[in-house]
Amino acid sequence: MQSFVQQIARIPRQPLLGHLGWMRGALGGTIGIAISGTIGVLVLGTTSPALPWLVAPTGASAVLVFAVPASPLAQPWPVIGGSIISAAVGLLVGQLTGAPILAASIAIGLAIAAMSVTRCLHPPGGACAVLYALGAAGPEAWGWLHLLAITANVAALASAGWLYNNLTGHPWPHRPVRVPEVAKPATRAAAVHGALTEVLADWNEVIDADIDDLDAIFQAVERRIRSTEQDAPPSALI
Known part of the structure; x- marks a missing residue:
């Protein structure tokens, strides 16, 4: 229970x-x-x-x-x-x-x-x-x-x-949100997308989400973490 x-x-x-x-x-x-x-x-x-x-x-x-x-x-x-x-x-x-x-x-x-x-x-x-x-x-x-x-x-x-x-504010057919890259677009973006594809293949699960959406979420989370670390005082990162 x-x-x-x-x-x-x-x-x-x-x-x-x-x-x-x-x-x-x-x-x-x-x-x-x-x-x-x-x-x-x-x-x-x-x-x-x-x-x-x-x-x-x-x-x-x-x-x-x-x-x-x-x-x-x-x-x-x-x-x-x-x-x-x-x-x-x-x-x-x-x-x-x-x-x-x-x-x-x-x-x-x-x-x-x-x-x-x-x-x-x-x-x-x-x-x-x-x-x-x-x-x-x-x-x-x-x-x-x-x-x-x-x-x-x-x-x-x-x-x-x-x-x-x-x-009402939601494009349909759905289009993944595009976020600024946190690193070199040509290499980093391709690496992230490829890694996500491989992870899902290893899990052998069907997830109700588009791979491009997962990619955008990952990039946005990584960008926010970078921004938080840059704004934090040096003592907080130790």
């Missing part, structure tokens, strides 16, 4: 305001889903209850786009490509198997593989794969027309994310 509490305590709090404050993300998610739902209604209408105008995985995508817009998993191509590709995989598997549990199981595995190969890994894509596999294998027998729903939703969400994030 103590370890669990310690893990929770280490989760950083998001401030209320600011360009990454939780209020900004909450408002963005509200606007994003409102736009996605509206576009879904305009494209698909509401006359057919069997054809959804807003699919649930879009909500998960909204959390990533508006709350953590710097994440590699929250960029436009993962949001759009990961969702649509996974939904298509789910539909195909569901139609071929006709067994909901089997279809969902195979679909999630194939969706992860497809997103990884096409470089659009997006966690809500897994939900798309399962949802569409169940829809295709279930009594409603979802067809390829149902892809219009997720396509309209994520296209609208990405458009809203691009506009909202850029208007």
Whole structure:
């Protein structure tokens, strides 16, 4: 229990305001889903209850786009490509198997593989794969027309994310922060970038951060340490 509490305590709090404050993300998610739902209604209408105008995985995508817009998993191509590709995989598997549990199981595995190969890994894509596999294998027998729903939703969400994030101080698609180099750019920067790449390869872990962001963080930390050491009195450095 103590370890669990310690893990929770280490989760950083998001401030209320600011360009990454939780209020900004909450408002963005509200606007994003409102736009996605509206576009879904305009494209698909509401006359057919069997054809959804807003699919649930879009909500998960909204959390990533508006709350953590710097994440590699929250960029436009993962949001759009990961969702649509996974939904298509789910539909195909569901139609071929006709067994909901089997279809969902195979679909999630194939969706992860497809997103990884096409470089659009997006966690809500897994939900798309399962949802569409169940829809295709279930009594409603979802067809390829149902892809219009997720396509309209994520296209609208990405458009809203691009506009909202850029208007509220966070470039999207994300661009790493550029910081002044603390040493010779041609040699030091390349060495740091290469070392970070090697360390991540040695760890054999997938970290939800771009290598260029990690590089910028390292450079900024090193620059701040240098600045602090230069400003400190000689006695403090002994």
